[in-house]
Amino acid sequence: xxxLVESGxxxxxxxxxxxxxxxxxxxxxxxxxxxxxxQAPGKGLEWVSYISSSSSTYYGxxxxxxxxxxxxxxxxxxxxxxxxxxxxxxxxxYCARKxxxxxxxxxxxxxxxxxxx
Amino acid sequence: xxxxxxxxxxxxxxxxxxxxITCRASQSISTWLAWFQQKPGKAPKLLxxxxxxxxxxxxxxxxxxxxxxxxxxxxxxxxxxDLATYxxxxxxxxPWTFGQGTKVEIK
Numbered sequence: 001x002x003x004l005v006e007s008g009x010x011x012x013x014x015x016x017x018x019x020x021x022x023x024x025x026x027x028x029x030x031x032x033x034x035x036x037x038x039q040a041p042g043k044g045l046e047w048v049s050y051i052s053s054s055s056s057t058y059y060g061x062x063x064x065x066x067x068x069x070x071x072x073x074x075x076x077x078x079x080x081x082x083x084x085x086x087x088x089x090x091x092x093x094y095c096a097r098k099x100x101x102x103x104x105x106x107x108x109x110x111x112x113x114x115x116x117x
Numbered sequence: 118x119x120x121x122x123x124x125x126x127x128x129x130x131x132x133x134x135x136x137x138i139t140c141r142a143s144q145s146i147s148t149w150l151a152w153f154q155q156k157p158g159k160a161p162k163l164l165x166x167x168x169x170x171x172x173x174x175x176x177x178x179x180x181x182x183x184x185x186x187x188x189x190x191x192x193x194x195x196x197x198x199d200l201a202t203y204x205x206x207x208x209x210x211x212p213w214t215f216g217q218g219t220k221v222e223i224k
Contacts, residue, residue, distance in 0.1 A: 103166035
């Protein structure tokens with residue numbers, strides 16, 4: 001079955017760090033472009049970061065310099081290292097596959113990150 | 118950044134009604150637009166890509182149209198299962214951006 005499964009969310013204090021993981025199943029992960037998208041409680045969707053199959057990366061302005069996206073094709077896994085976390089980073093974080101056509105067609109179930117003292 | 122504006126923010130309609138949601142881009146995005154459906158507590162689900170292409174497995178009552186800066190998502194006959202929030206997203210250029218969402222309620 002084609003699916004993405006996120007893990008690693010939790011409660012962290014402001015200024016702290018957290019690493020999210022996304023495991024891919026049922027498709028060619030190594031040739032896929034992957035993304036992180038987040039959704040603050042009761043709010044809309046915000047694209048966070050992108051990594052190509054060749055590991056080129058892009059970031060949204062709100063996380064640039066604090067978050068790092070990476071991948072391990074041998075483990076069919078995507079990661080998001082989040083440093084210097086702020087209350088505004090509190091959200092459900094989704095990983096999503098981006099098709100060559102551009103659309104995000106597969107999404108994980110999400111993992112909740114709460115930044116609070 | 119390209120701003121995406123959806124209208125209305127909320128709509129209430131009856132089962133069987135034709136429902137239309139509008140999405141406007143702050144600059145031309147050609148047809149690089151997707152529509153997603155998100156049910157409470159669930160991940161977004163791709164409905165439409167490239168403005169008017171129906172994703173595999175999505176009921177044919179959903180359709181998309183538009184190009185440039187004006188786009189619409191139409192549900193031809195609203196069903197109880199369509200209770201959800203709908204988002205448009207542009208993927209013409211970085212950063213990819215979403216509309217603020219349209220919540221569809223069943224009367």
